[in-house]
Amino acid sequence: SQKIEQNSEALNIQEGKTATLTCNYTNYSPAYLQWYRQDPGRGPVFLLLIRENEKEKRKERLKVTFDTTLKQSLFHITASQPADSATYLCSGYSSASKIIFGSGTRLSIRP
Amino acid sequence: GAVVSQHPSWVICKSGTSVKIECRSLDFQATTMFWYRQFPKQSLMLMATSNEGSKATYEQGVEKDKFLINHASLTLSTLTVTSAHPEDSSFYICSARGGSGGAADTQYFGPGTRLTVL
Numbered sequence: 351s352q353k354i355e356q357n358s359e360a361l362n363i364q365e366g367k368t369a370t371l372t373c374n375y376t377n378y379s380p381a382y383l384q385w386y387r388q389d390p391g392r393g394p395v396f397l398l399l400i401r402e403n404e405k406e407k408r409k410e411r412l413k414v415t416f417d418t419t420l421k422q423s424l425f426h427i428t429a430s431q432p433a434d435s436a437t438y439l440c441s442g443y444s445s446a447s448k449i450i451f452g453s454g455t456r457l458s459i460r461p
Numbered sequence: 462g463a464v465v466s467q468h469p470s471w472v473i474c475k476s477g478t479s480v481k482i483e484c485r486s487l488d489f490q491a492t493t494m495f496w497y498r499q500f501p502k503q504s505l506m507l508m509a510t511s512n513e514g515s516k517a518t519y520e521q522g523v524e525k526d527k528f529l530i531n532h533a534s535l536t537l538s539t540l541t542v543t544s545a546h547p548e549d550s551s552f553y554i555c556s557a558r559g560g561s562g563g564a565a566d567t568q569y570f571g572p573g574t575r576l577t578v579l
Contacts, residue, residue, distance in 0.1 A: 382566060393467075393554045393570040394505070439504070441568070449495070449568065453504040 352378040354442050356452035363430050363459050371425040371455045373440030378450065380442030383423045385414055388437045388454065397438075398425075430459045463489045465557050467571035474545055475579055481541045482574045484555030490535035491557035495568065496528070498551045505554065511538055535559070545578045552576075 355374045363369045373383065382401040386394035400407045400416045400423065407414050413426040427434050440452040464487040474480050484494060493512050497505040511517035511532035519525050527549075529541040538557075542549055554573040558566070 384568065386570070391552070391573070391575070393465075393556075393573040396567055396569055399567050443566065443568075448507065448510065451505045451507075 352376070352450060354378070354440055354450045354452040356438075356440055356455045358453055358455070360456040360458060363457065365430060365432060365459050365461050367430055369427040369430045369434065369457055369459070371438050371440075371457065373423040373425065373452055375421050375423075375442055375450075378421075378442060378444065379446075380444045380450075382443055383414075383416060384441045384443070385412075385423075385425050386439040386441070388439055394439055427457075432459045432461055435459050463487075463557075463567070463569045465491075465555065465569045465571040467555055467574050469574060470572060471575040471577075473577045473579065476546050477544055479541055479543045480545055480576060481539055482553055482555075482576075484538045484540070484557070484571050486536045486557040486559070486569075489557075490559055491538070492535065492559035493557070494532055494538040495556045495558075496530060496538075496540050497554045497556070499554060499573075500551060508540075542576065545576070547578045550576055550578045 353376045384399045385397045388394040398414045400414045411428045415424045435458050437454040437456045439454045443449045466485045468483045496508045508523045509517040509519045513532050513535050517530040532538040552573050556568045556570040558568045
């Protein structure tokens with residue numbers, strides 16, 4: 351079946367370091383991937399969209415990569431801050447399939 | 462950026478009553494709207510997809526008669542939980558897609574509605 355998988359274990363990072371989150375997809379060919387941030391009790395907030403023909407995209411301290419060979423997207427937060435602590439969701443879209451969301455990775459940045 | 466609002470942000474109701482949740486795209490026309498529910502510490506579960514002016518497409522296992530969706534305009538979709546029961550208590554989130562240019566592909570989410578059925 352088509353899947354988007356994210357590391358379900360929480361990621362704990364020291365403030366100032368780079369946090370890297372992984373999104374893998376199987377049996378699926380997304381035309382683009384989207385990354386969201388979700389805080390407890392709130393709706394997801396859109397961060398970045400990367401298309402299959404784009405290898406990398408940046409927005410301030412955020413960077414996303416899309417590797418169609420590895421079937422993987424990496425989401426990086428550089429110079430991480432405690433305020434970056436949240437759950438990060440990856441989703442994929444293909445014209446042949448509905449939008450699929452990963453289960454999210456909880457990121458904690460310790461001071 | 463594109464803004465999606467939901468109303469109410471939380472609601473408490475008695476078992477057997479119906480609850481309506483509104484989802485609005487404030488600064489863009491949403492050709493497609495989605496309704497999700499989310500249980501604590503779990504991911505989003507897609508309930509249905511709706512295009513303006515047409516019937517919603519429900520995901521497998523979602524009761525059409527219980528979760529009524531109306532997408533009457535390009536900026537408004539409503540979800541009505543009919544004859545709500547305690548097991549319907551959840552966090553309901555809508556999202557909308559259909560901005561201009563590259564944003565047309567992006568799915569923007571509302572802030573969610575917390576439903577508690579007593």
